[in-house]
Amino acid sequence: MIAAALAGALAALGFASLHMARKVVTPATRPADTEILRLDTDAQTITLARTPDTQLPGRYGLFTTGTADYVKLGSVVSEDADSVTRKLLTHVPDTAKLSSAAAFSGWYFDRPEQLHLPFTPELIGSALGPCPAWLFPAGDGDVWVIQVHGRGATRAECLRAVPVFHAMGITSLVVSYRNDGEAPRSRAGTYTLGATEWRDVDAAVGFARRHGAKRVILMGWSMGGAVALQLSLHSAHRDTIAGLILESPVVDWRVVLGYQASMLRVPPTVTSLAIRALRSEWASPLAGAGAPIPFERLDIVARAGELRHPILILHSDDDGFVPSDASHDLVVARPDLVQMKVFDVARHTKLWNYDQDRWSDSIRSWVQERGLAGTVDAQQA
Structure with a gap:
């Protein structure tokens, strides 16, 4: 019984190690790391779930899906314990539909033009x-x-x-x-x-x-x-x-x-x-x-x-x-x-x-x- 349990534990350890190793070398798609909570096209602001990145001062970008795949973000205009509202530096029309899942980015520029x-x-x-x-x-x-x-x-x-x-x-x-x-x-x-x-x-x-x-x-x-x-x-x-x-x-x-x-x-x-x-x-x-x-x-x-x-x-x-x-x-x-x-x-x-x-x-x-x-x-x- 003890030998079987030990073998099972070693097998689990080996599986976890190979899983981690594979993740290290496999090119990854960009993971969603925040959530769009609110889009205000009148004020041209966007409210994101608060994370160590989304609360940072400065200019950033946001990868999303829907009618836009990338928007530029400006300074923080308001925040609370759970959310951060930032100025949009890319104009987003009132007809825009953006998925809630998004990825915060330091790229800012996403095209050479x-x-x-x-x-x-x-x-x-x-x-x-x-x-x-x-x-x-x-x-x-x-x-x-x-x-x-x-x-x-x-x-x-x-x-x-x-x-x-x-x-x-x-x-x-x-x-x-x-x-x-x-x-x-x-x-x-x-x-x-x-x-x-x-x-x-x-x-x-x-x-x-x-x-x-x-x-x-x-x-x-x-x-x-x-x-x-x-x-x-x-x-x-x-x-x-x-x-x-x-x-x-x-x-x-x-x-x-x-x-x-x-x-x-x-x-x-x-x-x-x-x-x-x-x-x-x-x-x-x-x-x-x-x-x-x-x-x-x-x-x-x-x-x-x-x-x-x-x-x-x-x-x-x-x-x-x-x-x-x-x-x-x-x-x-x-x-x-x-x-x-x-x-x-x-x-x-x-x-x-x-x-x-x-x-x-x-x-x-x-x-x-x-x-x-x-x-x-x-x-x-």
């Missing part, structure tokens, strides 16, 4: 096929920034950063990568958390060089930070890379997964077994991964001695999704290369939304200190 800057759609040739990108030319074309979005997002996540670089005469290339819903699908169709995605972005660096870039800045958002860090360590174009800017980055996946599991009250044993499964030759296929994930190689704090490019980290201690601990640890490990601007209140990848001026000034100062600002054409300014 909204920036009112010249751009062209491009295709970056990668080993898996063409990866769509947006190219925003600026300056003399010598300095480019390549923007890398995060897990469960698409390249639109990066649009917020384009204007600050454009104003400095820096061309922006906003890219996609395998399994993100826009770029080609790998055989497994799952993420490797940066271990292979960097190759698609490396192809974008090659594209930039062929089109006149002499120096390239990598900017990674969340998991895009992990991608950018892997690229900086392994790319054949390393000498072209002038530096990295990391927004709410994943620096060590084990720290992130442990934190997220604790927030969901998942036992540490399950998290540990899930990571072991993803690392394992025999178990990773059961978790949906196409190949074992090299968590040690993705731990940049442990590999800090290998870094050779200057890095600016923008991270909030109130991130709520990717804890800032590993970012702080990386500053301690390599103070000669790594600078960090610490925010609070702002949550994951929402630093621009919360404090656009400080966010932009931090990037601008770092770029200018390194002589990376391009020549601004009067017609582009």
Whole structure:
């Protein structure tokens, strides 16, 4: 009887671990994380269920379904213990019908046309096929920034950063990568958390060089930070890379997964077994991964001695999704290369939304200190 109970407990533990492992690597659709409680088209306001995100000051976006799939949100105009009413910055007509389930977003811009800057759609040739990108030319074309979005997002996540670089005469290339819903699908169709995605972005660096870039800045958002860090360590174009800017980055996946599991009250044993499964030759296929994930190689704090490019980290201690601990640890490990601007209140990848001026000034100062600002054409300014 005891043996049967033990076997059942171990089986349940194994199932839970594989379930968690599969969730980590499977590209997810955007989950609804709030509810539309009231839409006032006369006042052009919208009332949302109160969450740590929906109560934030600043400008944001809201994904929904119905007669609109995305609307821009302005400041909080009223709130109580259960709800937050915000100004609508997208006009919503009185005929609008929006579903109650919605997803709060830091993207703000969801299409490149909204920036009112010249751009062209491009295709970056990668080993898996063409990866769509947006190219925003600026300056003399010598300095480019390549923007890398995060897990469960698409390249639109990066649009917020384009204007600050454009104003400095820096061309922006906003890219996609395998399994993100826009770029080609790998055989497994799952993420490797940066271990292979960097190759698609490396192809974008090659594209930039062929089109006149002499120096390239990598900017990674969340998991895009992990991608950018892997690229900086392994790319054949390393000498072209002038530096990295990391927004709410994943620096060590084990720290992130442990934190997220604790927030969901998942036992540490399950998290540990899930990571072991993803690392394992025999178990990773059961978790949906196409190949074992090299968590040690993705731990940049442990590999800090290998870094050779200057890095600016923008991270909030109130991130709520990717804890800032590993970012702080990386500053301690390599103070000669790594600078960090610490925010609070702002949550994951929402630093621009919360404090656009400080966010932009931090990037601008770092770029200018390194002589990376391009020549601004009067017609582009």
